[in-house]
Amino acid sequence: MTPSHDSSNDPGRDSGRGADPGSDRGSGPGSGRGPVGGTPSSGRWSDLGRPPLDAHALRRALVRDGGLWTSLDVVPTTGSTNSDLAARADELPEGAVLVAEEQSAARGRLDRRWSAPARSGLFFSVLLKPDDVPVERWGWLPLLTGVAVAAGISRTAGVDTALKWPNDLLVTVGGEERKAGGILAERAGSVGGGGVVVGIGVNVTLRAEELPVPGAGSLALAGAVHTDRDPVLRAVLRELERWYGEWRAAGGDPGAARLQEAYAAGCATLGRVVRAELPGGRDVVGEAVAVDGDGRLVLATEDGVREPVGAGDVVHLRPASGA
Numbered sequence: 196m197t198p199s200h201d202s203s204n205d206p207g208r209d210s211g212r213g214a215d216p217g218s219d220r221g222s223g224p225g226s227g228r229g230p231v232g233g234t235p236s237s238g239r240w241s242d243l244g245r246p247p248l249d250a251h252a253l254r255r256a257l258v259r260d261g262g263l264w265t266s267l268d269v270v271p272t273t274g275s276t277n278s279d280l281a282a283r284a285d286e287l288p289e290g291a292v293l294v295a296e297e298q299s300a301a302r303g304r305l306d307r308r309w310s311a312p313a314r315s316g317l318f319f320s321v322l323l324k325p326d327d328v329p330v331e332r333w334g335w336l337p338l339l340t341g342v343a344v345a346a347g348i349s350r351t352a353g354v355d356t357a358l359k360w361p362n363d364l365l366v367t368v369g370g371e372e373r374k375a376g377g378i379l380a381e382r383a384g385s386v387g388g389g390g391v392v393v394g395i396g397v398n399v400t401l402r403a404e405e406l407p408v409p410g411a412g413s414l415a416l417a418g419a420v421h422t423d424r425d426p427v428l429r430a431v432l433r434e435l436e437r438w439y440g441e442w443r444a445a446g447g448d449p450g451a452a453r454l455q456e457a458y459a460a461g462c463a464t465l466g467r468v469v470r471a472e473l474p475g476g477r478d479v480v481g482e483a484v485a486v487d488g489d490g491r492l493v494l495a496t497e498d499g500v501r502e503p504v505g506a507g508d509v510v511h512l513r514p515a516s517g518a
């Protein structure tokens with residue numbers, strides 16, 4: 196996203212999408228309903244490598260007084276967890292977490308789809324309301340989330356991940372970079388009462404023959420030591436709570452929160468020659484030399500210009516040394 200200019204992943208702007216109320220009528224964030232248990236959407240749990248999540252256990256571990264997470268629900272299936280939380284952004288308090296075992300209409304950046312088999316990964320959204328942070332800085336939320344997701348995964352699954360600007364999560368499979376996760380942040384609800392819904396999709400046990408696109412990967416394909424989704428989700432939400440707390444305490448300043456340096460350390464795009472495909476069709480090729488205070492990727496082009504890129508797609512071309 197840009198952090199500040201990509202309308203499809205820009206918490207500084209309203210998504211303007213109709214919300215999908217979801218298909219699990221009985222269990223919404225804050226409802227306190229139990230774990231998904233006996234009613235898997237597909238009607239079969241034949242895949243023993245993909246057990247369902249236990250919402251009670253997750254709630255006990257993560258929802259506590261004084262903490263960020265105020266509710267946590269797991270639904271067997273829905274359209275899109277982002278749409279569901281967005282529809283309730285005004286009424287829900289900050290810190291609602293909605294996890295789906297399966298989504299039928301999951302969305303990615305730039306109007307793309309996200310698709311993955313039931314329980315093959317983690318598909319969830321969180322509602323954040325950083326009211327005390329100037330809205331121009333909300334663009335850091337998806338980048339912050341990327342840092343948290345990468346840290347949580349490395350700690351629990353033992354897989355090294357890298358962030359492709361702005362917030363694709365890359366793993367290495369057979370020497371090739373593959374996308375194992377993505378983040379979609381959207382402004383939701385009213386100016387006074389809403390906030391930002393941040394949606395996260397991570398492919399955990401996705402197998403080679405199930406990959407939705409050739410460039411996709413999963414933690415399992417990248418040699419994860421553990422593929423139990425529960426500890427990965429806990430670790431990601433704890434890291435997210437920690438980074439969000441630091442960023443908020445710093446008034447949203449990514450430098451003071453040490454977020455800018457953490458992002459740069461985990462970002463595979465920096466130091467590469469890339470092609471940025473900007474909205475409107477213009478391409479810029481250059482070496483990615485920095486991520487600025489607004490979260491934009493700064494490209495050093497051949498004619499000596501430093502061009503900040505705030506939105507669009509980035510294609511990794513080659514290491515800068517090979518330029």
Ligand SMILES: Nc1ncnc2c1ncn2[C@@H]1O[C@H](COP(=O)(O)OP(=O)(O)OP(=O)(O)O)[C@@H](O)[C@H]1O
Nearest residue numbers: 303307308309310311374375398407408410411412
């Ligand atoms: N489970 C998934 N894992 C990884 N990528 C996925 C998954 N589901 C859908 N995708 C999508 O597949 C596409 C692959 O990413 P890539 O960067 O190659 O896009 P692309 O080929 O430019 O997309 P498009 O065909 O929409 O232009 C992305 O749009 C990504 O969101």
Ligand SMILES: O=C(O)CCCC[C@@H]1SC[C@@H]2NC(=O)N[C@@H]21
Nearest residue numbers: 275301302303304377378394396
């Ligand atoms: O790669 C991307 O462009 C972002 C993908 C985000 C997918 C997640 S899955 C949970 C949440 N619900 C959605 O509809 N999208 C996000």
